[in-house]
Amino acid sequence: MTTHKATAERREPFWVVHVDGLPEGEQNVTQGLTWTEAHENARDLVSLVLGIDDDPAAYTVELLPAEASGEHTLTR
Secondary structure (H helix, E strand, O other): OEEEEEEEEEEOOEEEEEEOOOOOOOOOEEEEOOHHHHHHHHHHHHHHHHOOOOOOOOEEEEEEEHHHHOOOOOOO
16 A cells, blocks of 8 residues: 655645655645545545545645645745
């Protein structure tokens, strides 16, 4: 099973999610109004970009707040 790391940053009213490890030049950002929606959308993004079934046994997306991952968060 493959794990894709993603970081989420709160930009009201959304969580903006950046997914690491996707092929260069491909979409790697999604969003959601809630944490759960952001996580589901990140899974959908990985599935679409990599052309794989959205099967929990095939891959996971580890979603962390940007602050917890050591990423610098942007402010508006």
